[in-house]
């Protein structure tokens with residue numbers, strides 16, 4: 241099973257994580273690990289790091305859909321072994 | 322925006338709606354929004370408020386208004402049941418990319434989390450089916466959030482935005498100027514746009530030997546107002562155009578390049594053309610399973626080009642050789658300047674032959690239409706001819722919806738209102754109501770089944786009260802027709818829970834003060850249509866139609882477009898049956 245390491249920069253507000261996990265749940269993607277922290281000196285934004293296991297065929301679509309969430313500023317992802 | 326000293330949240334909210342250009346809204350008051358309702362009439366010169374009979378009807382009306390006008394619809398419900406009644410409408414707008422701002426009241430902040438009376442986590446409920454949502458807890462956020470909501474709803478790929486407002490906000494007192502600067506660092510309506518050199522690659526694809534191209538004209542054409550650019554594009558390269566259900570009206574249906582509507586119940590010609598093509602150019606479409614049929618056959622030996630505003634649609638369903646990201650109008654406009662002309666004489670004559678063979682747009686080809694009772698296909702043709710294709714037609718969901726798409730010749734875009742993605746029964750009449758209020762100069766019809774009509778039958782009251790001149794055509798077959806058809810054809814005629822009795826709809830309409838007529842013959846049908854058109858205000862017609870008239874073509878589940886059934890015999894004859902029974906029953910319905 242391939243893992244993907246995903247880093248999301250998001251607006252730091254209530255409900256952001258819910259929007260993200262609602263989307264991941266729709267695609268039945270399991271989250272292996274999760275870490276959320278505000279970025280230094282920028283209280284408006286946070287970085288979310290997660291390790292997820294999407295089926296390979298869906299990775300790009302899911303990342304595009306994450307990018308579409310309004311409070312998500314950027315999405316970076318790479319394969320993780 | 323400027324605010325004179327000391328204003329209440331309720332005033333601020335009305336002002337923000339007016340600033341956003343809202344001219345019409347649908348809503349039902351309740352406890353937590355009463356302070357807003359106390360103010361709303363004060364803003365009546367800006368905003369006309371309509372009271373639907375159920376929030377779902379109000380939501381569909383706002384959605385229909387948005388489809389017919391291109392403007393953003395507004396629907397409101399109170400906390401709890403008012404909000405949950407809106408959920409189907411929100412989902413409907415989401416699936417079809419319709420700009421509507423849905424507003425719900427929420428219990429006071431101190432009560433959130435206490436399971437208070439009519440407290441419901443409606444933001445949680447709508448989360449997967451909105452473009453975005455907001456909970457307003459401070460009046461000072463109103464101007465910014467309302468502005469953002471309307472901007473988000475109707476820019477880029479449109480969609481519903483949900484605003485939930487806690488009750489306290491109406492009473493917050495605000496003095497001085499409020500900042501309504503939008504703060505959307507994560508949003509861009511056009512995230513990526515293709516380059517000219519990418520567009521130029523289309524030349525190469527069109528110049529491949531034996532190229533058989535087809536354009537798939539989706540809903541995005543109407544949304545980006547790209548009708549002219551599409552026609553130019555098709556004519557410049559002589560490419561046949563197939564419309565999706567929501568794409569109808571965006572390409573002239575009398576045009577020699579038009580190949581009809583594609584899909585499970587599309588035109589035979591369109592389905593065969595899509596099957597035979599080896600270059601599909603999708604524009605503002607999302608390759609729904611209802612138009613692809615069996616996906617493996619659909620994509621086999623086919624090159625895909627996808628002109629699309631939403632990057633997350635690329636490669637979602639079909640492997641795309643050439644994605645062209647951007648707004649359809651803009652991309653087609655550039656393509657029309659950059660690309661060289663092309664001709665496909667053999668391919669075009671293949672289309673002409675198909676049209677000849679399958680009696681293109683000719684319902685008489687289907688022997689099932691020679692029914693003892695009225696045929697819906699013929700009635701739709703009659704209505705189309707009588708109104709010269711000029712009307713706005715909102716259909717409900719079921720067989721009549723497919724006949725509406727096939728046999729009403731839409732002369733204009735923003736005229737065919739249909740619940741495509743969600744397939745929501747109960748949509749039609751309410752959508753027509755919103756369309757009529759938004760486009761008072763247009764003739765507006767709703768075509769509805771007797772099943773779907775009853776799902777939001779209460780909106781007859783709204784039509785009557787506001788004298789909204791919607792003409793209602795009920796196709797009465799005493800059945801959930803589409804379901805019954807599937808049971809006849811795929812479940813050996815076991816009509817399980819798909820037949821019912823009806824009240825006398827004409828008498829019912831009368832009790833609302835709405836005149837009506839019943840038609841059993843084509844003469845009566847024509848007379849009723851004429852009477853409806855000559856009557857001011859709403860009018861209801863019951864057409865007694867045949868439950869055994871089946872809608873064809875039918876691409877059965879798990880079947881390729883090219884293997885569409887064209888008549889009962891294709892599906893029912895045991896010896897020649899080309900379909901796999903397990904596939905039919907277990908395939909995605």
Ligand SMILES: Cc1ncc(C[n+]2csc(CCOP(=O)(O)OP(=O)(O)O)c2C)c(N)n1
Pocket residue numbers: 717718719720721722744745746747769770771772773774796798800801802803804
């Ligand atoms: C709200 C809702 N419930 C159930 C369905 C499933 N369904 C699809 S078509 C159909 C039958 C519709 O019957 P009717 O409104 O009489 O229209 P007809 O097919 O007869 O034209 C049903 C039950 C649906 N699409 N929407």
